[in-house]
Amino acid sequence: xxxxxxxxxxxxxxxxxxxxxxxxxxxxxxxxxxxxxxxxxxxxxxxxxxxxxxxxxxxxxxxxxxxxxxxxxxxxxxxxxxxxxxxxxxxxxxxxxxxxxxxxxxxxxxxxxxxxxxxxxxxxxxxxxxxxxxxxxxxxxxxxxxxxxxxxxxxxxxxxxxxxxxxxxxxxxxxxxxxxxxxxxxxxxxxxxxxxxxxxxxxxxxxxxxxxxxxxxxxxxxxxxxxxxxxxxxxxxxxxxxxxxxxxxxxxxxxxxxxxxxxxxxxxxxxxxxxxxxxxxxxxxxxxxxxxxxxxxxxxxxxxxxxxxxxxxxxxxxxxxxxxxxxxxxxxxxxxxxxxxxxxxxxxx
Amino acid sequence: xxxxxxxxxxxxxxxxxxxxxxxxxxxxxxxxxxxxxxxxxxxxxxxxxxxxxxxxxxxxxxxxxxxxxxxxxxxxxxxxxxxxxxxxxxxxxxxxxxxxxxxxxxxxxxxxxxxxxxxxxxxxxxxxxxxxxxxxxxxxxxxxxxxxxxxxxxxxxxxxxxxxxxxxxxxxxxxxxxxxxxxxxxxxxxxxxxxxxxxxxxxxxxxxxxxxxxxxxxxxxxxxxxxxxxxxxxxxxxxxxxxxxxxxxxxxxxxxxxxxxxxxxxxxxxxxxxxxxxxxxxxxxxxxxxxxxxxxxxxxxxxxxxxxxxxxxxxxxxxxxxxxxxxxxxxxxxxxxxxxxxxxxxxxx
Numbered sequence: 001x002x003x004x005x006x007x008x009x010x011x012x013x014x015x016x017x018x019x020x021x022x023x024x025x026x027x028x029x030x031x032x033x034x035x036x037x038x039x040x041x042x043x044x045x046x047x048x049x050x051x052x053x054x055x056x057x058x059x060x061x062x063x064x065x066x067x068x069x070x071x072x073x074x075x076x077x078x079x080x081x082x083x084x085x086x087x088x089x090x091x092x093x094x095x096x097x098x099x100x101x102x103x104x105x106x107x108x109x110x111x112x113x114x115x116x117x118x119x120x121x122x123x124x125x126x127x128x129x130x131x132x133x134x135x136x137x138x139x140x141x142x143x144x145x146x147x148x149x150x151x152x153x154x155x156x157x158x159x160x161x162x163x164x165x166x167x168x169x170x171x172x173x174x175x176x177x178x179x180x181x182x183x184x185x186x187x188x189x190x191x192x193x194x195x196x197x198x199x200x201x202x203x204x205x206x207x208x209x210x211x212x213x214x215x216x217x218x219x220x221x222x223x224x225x226x227x228x229x230x231x232x233x234x235x236x237x238x239x240x241x242x243x244x245x246x247x248x249x250x251x252x253x254x255x256x257x258x259x260x261x262x263x264x265x266x267x268x269x270x271x272x273x274x275x276x277x278x279x280x281x282x283x284x285x286x287x288x289x290x291x292x293x294x295x296x297x298x299x300x301x302x303x304x305x306x307x308x309x310x311x312x313x314x315x316x317x318x319x320x321x322x323x324x325x326x327x328x329x330x331x332x333x334x335x336x337x338x339x340x341x342x343x344x345x346x347x348x349x
Numbered sequence: 350x351x352x353x354x355x356x357x358x359x360x361x362x363x364x365x366x367x368x369x370x371x372x373x374x375x376x377x378x379x380x381x382x383x384x385x386x387x388x389x390x391x392x393x394x395x396x397x398x399x400x401x402x403x404x405x406x407x408x409x410x411x412x413x414x415x416x417x418x419x420x421x422x423x424x425x426x427x428x429x430x431x432x433x434x435x436x437x438x439x440x441x442x443x444x445x446x447x448x449x450x451x452x453x454x455x456x457x458x459x460x461x462x463x464x465x466x467x468x469x470x471x472x473x474x475x476x477x478x479x480x481x482x483x484x485x486x487x488x489x490x491x492x493x494x495x496x497x498x499x500x501x502x503x504x505x506x507x508x509x510x511x512x513x514x515x516x517x518x519x520x521x522x523x524x525x526x527x528x529x530x531x532x533x534x535x536x537x538x539x540x541x542x543x544x545x546x547x548x549x550x551x552x553x554x555x556x557x558x559x560x561x562x563x564x565x566x567x568x569x570x571x572x573x574x575x576x577x578x579x580x581x582x583x584x585x586x587x588x589x590x591x592x593x594x595x596x597x598x599x600x601x602x603x604x605x606x607x608x609x610x611x612x613x614x615x616x617x618x619x620x621x622x623x624x625x626x627x628x629x630x631x632x633x634x635x636x637x638x639x640x641x642x643x644x645x646x647x648x649x650x651x652x653x654x655x656x657x658x659x660x661x662x663x664x665x666x667x668x669x670x671x672x673x674x675x676x677x678x679x680x681x682x683x684x685x686x687x688x689x690x691x692x693x694x695x696x697x698x
Binding site for chain 1 (some may be wrong): 673
């Protein structure tokens with residue numbers, strides 16, 4: 001079945017998604033009966049492109065890889081512009097699915113939340129990898145989707161395309177989830193791994209992470225736990241049915257940890273990890289992001305480097321842990337496709 | 350929606366399944382719109398029970414817990430018998446789903462394969478945790494299911510209810526699977542863990558496993574790798590689209606491993622695991638079950654005790670590992686429910 005797609009944001013994730021659609025077109029059509037047709041893209045830096053008959057992805061990817069803009073797309077099109085406001089675009093263009101992959105603003109969730117609302121209200125399914133709307137407005141957006149009989153899907157917001165929400169919805173269906181706990185930030189996990197395995201001090205490990213592109217010039221969002229807080233709030237609300245806000249999460253980062261503490265823990269058979277945790281306590285939901293010393297028998301203790309992992313503690317299956325990438329161009333791009341396949345499978349066009 | 354269910358086999362797994370249906374009835378109805386009605390059960394040792402209006406599970410579970418037979422069920426019923434042949438039962442009773450949880454015969458796959466064929470031919474979906482039919486006749490049974498527009502689902506055959514097939518079908522959909530490798534036998538993993546952590550010799554660790562109920566009196570199927578072979582064949586055929594038979598698997602067990610080898614590996618930063626592996630080599634599928642020395646950075650190296658785990662190597666997401674229980678009454682019972690929920694969700698009654 002054909003799905004008309006609007007893409008808001010054409011940076012790393014958006015381009016990763018387009019590349020996957022291009023590479024997998026045949027498989028998606030033949031095996032999954034999913035025929036995506038990207039008809040509009042807008043991006044603050046790269047301009048805008050409308051092509052109601054479908055953008056030829058190979059051509060567009062060549063243009064983007066050459067560092068050019070959407071406006072330079074040479075195929076058949078209705079129009080290009082320096083920048084079409086996503087709100088106008090979503091309102092004016094009929095489509096089946098909005099893929100929202102703009103930047104995360106964890107304070108306001110904007111402007112992405114407005115885009116998502118506009119899309120749901122105009123009858124479009126929404127797929128996003130943006131943590132802002134999911135962390136701040138999950139229940140409101142889910143309710144709006146429900147009212148409009150549309151999907152609102154967020155696989156890419158936690159552990160990029162590693163399928164934590166798919167796992168929860170399908171393989172674990174029927175279980176009560178008593179707790180989720182995980183390593184949700186690759187940067188801090190890389191730093192802690194270096195401090196333990198290479199006996200580096202924190203500053204030295206951070207510098208290496210920055211050199212390798214794992215950490216940003218201002219590493220605050222990662223090392224002080226804010227990124228993991230956004231993700232743990234999403235898990236609390238989407239999986240544990242909580243109604244919590246980021247500032248209700250007990251948060252502690254890793255920047256005050258010293259090599260000495262990590263080595264002492266190791267000598268005691270323990271390993272420091274920045275653990276994001278959500279659990280039910282007396283019928284309400286508590287969430288935290290704090291460094292914890294795990295015994296080496298904990299499945300999360302073995303998760304080294306920039307990997308992520310999440311353990312579901314369930315009533316019927318006991319503990320189930322999924323480990324995989326927590327970031328990446330193709331990995332996060334895949335999360336968008338993955339949610340679209342779930343929409344397609346549900347039979348809603 | 351109501352689903353009429355026939356259960357063949359009422360041992361540990363069958364009873365675990367019934368207990369879950371009983372405990373979760375309200376949730377299944379309200380959240381998943383799944384209303385199971387068990388209308389017939391037959392078991393070689395426990396007799397047979399037919400109740401077209403639905404067996405009252407609480408009453409039946411009390412009878413079974415008291416060590417009595419299906420024939421002793423006190424609720425409304427059509428008949429009980431010492432033993433109704435499953436083939437006759439499946440042919441004569443109209444139902445939506447057959448749950449097949451009899452014993453595994455890995456040489457012939459019988460009599461379970463005949464039950465499954467009869468069920469598919471008489472218009473019933475089939476859910477099984479039995480490794481025999483899935484390892485020996487996967488493609489034939491899948492094709493028969495397809496012809497009859499029924500499901501043939503096997504979540505419980507590998508890692509009990511830990512959802513490896515659900516993960517493959519949903520969250521990983523769209524990926525090419527380049528390799529799967531895993532720890533699929535809890536008994537051998539427990540023995541290897543004991544040999545390394547407690548520095549036990551093989552015989553001593555095996556004896557402990559037997560005392561704790563992890564290993565059988567005749568441990569051959571586990572320690573020589575036959576159990577893992579059955580599972581790796583299922584993965585090869587169901588996930589990697591191979592067409593291989595158990596005797597084509599390169600198999601080596603753990604009974605000849607010595608403590609000394611394991612300690613030497615540990616000193617080199619490596620850990621012995623019995624690894625089940627399926628990969629594509631020059632366009633055909635190769636499978637093996639052999640002890641391997643893994644670096645500690647491998648997600649499978651951290652899997653200790655009776656746990657199981659499986660790593661999917663994919664083209665878009667890289668490596669995704671799922672870890673969880675590999676056996677257990679509720680865990681395997683849950684696999685049966687889990688497959689039924691997938692059938693229910695697909696909208697086929």
